[in-house]
């Protein structure tokens with residue numbers, strides 16, 4: 519890892535604009551009770567762009583404060599404790615959770631357990647508990663057996679796929695004959711599609727994607743039919759429900775017209791197509807309707823217990839990881855200059871779906 523210390527800051531009013539701030543004095547000092555964590559790697563995907571897009575509405579800028587008007591978005595990654603003034607941690611301990619695009623971050627562990635802890639920093643107390651939770655990657659306590667890169671990339675997205683699948687199955691797929699996923703090339707959509715296929719039954723699963731990603735989505739073999747966004751105006755759908763990862767209101771209008779009996783159910787999960795924030799987007803209304811995985815996670819854990827939920831999630835995640843090797847390769851990005859390029863491409867949606875982006879500082 520580079521010895522340089524830097525933060526990458528985003529202009530909150532214009533997220534396509536970022537700048538690196540170098541810290542020539544070295545990493546920040548820590549107080550009693552703190553740990554200093556060095557970023558080892560982080561995974562970026564359209565989900566990271568959505569954290570930026572919805573940063574104000576869902577509080578994503580609150581994780582890692584920056585100067586006025588600027589922000590550091592959270593991304594899922596792995597860090598290593600390199601200095602500690604907390605008796606529950608030693609140098610070399612590894613953690614998994616939300617980390618900033620920075621070489622270093624100071625954390626204030628709370629509720630410390632052998633397997634996990636919370637960042638109890640004052641500025642994070644109003645954030646969703648799922649986001650303040652960090653897993654300790656001890657040899658005997660790692661979730662599943664995924665290698666670090668795959669863990670950071672797939673687990674947060676597949677968690678949403680898993681919770682969505684249970685929600686939809688428990689609700690009888692809302693009585694639809696066909697279930698359609700927008701942005702079908704996204705990893706979260708493919709996780710849901712894989713679970714649907716593995717469980718069998720249920721409605722026919724359709725995917726809709728952009729022209730450039732059609733062959734890829736068809737090649738995964740997970741959908742009964744794959745449509746191009748451009749063909750929706752002439753598509754003839756049966757009784758259909760939609761899980762929407764795209765967040766595109768024009769798309770919704772087209773699907774309403776294409777469905778013979780109207781849409782049975784519309785579940786908003788993401789906003790891959792809104793990463794550039796078109797003027798007039800009603801993001802507050804979007805957030806109100808959102809299927810928000812952390813809320814569903816909290817109720818699952820309350821009803822069945824964290825250990826049982828983790829066991830079920832880990833075994834299905836391992837299967838998804840094995841299958842993902844057929845359609846997904848990791849692509850490495852290293853150092854701050856490459857980070858700028860990677861970030862710009864994530865925000866523009868300029869990355870192929872068969873790649874998982876892993877950044878090493």
Ligand SMILES: NC(=O)c1ccc[n+]([C@@H]2O[C@H](COP(=O)([O-])OP(=O)(O)OC[C@H]3O[C@@H](n4cnc5c(N)ncnc54)[C@H](OP(=O)(O)O)[C@@H]3O)[C@@H](O)[C@H]2O)c1
Pocket residue numbers: 562563564565566568569674675678700701702703704705706707726727728731763764786787788789790791792793794808809810811812864865866867868869870871
């Ligand atoms: N609500 C929740 O709790 C929750 C949890 C996890 C994920 N999500 C959301 O699910 C969505 C998918 O995330 P992911 O990380 O799985 O995505 P991903 O694997 O990075 O998916 C990339 C795909 O998204 C579409 N896309 C991305 N950027 C685009 C752009 N600028 N313009 C047009 N299309 C773009 C393209 O698909 P197509 O060509 O197929 O459209 C692209 O192939 C995100 O919005 C994420 O925030 C929500």
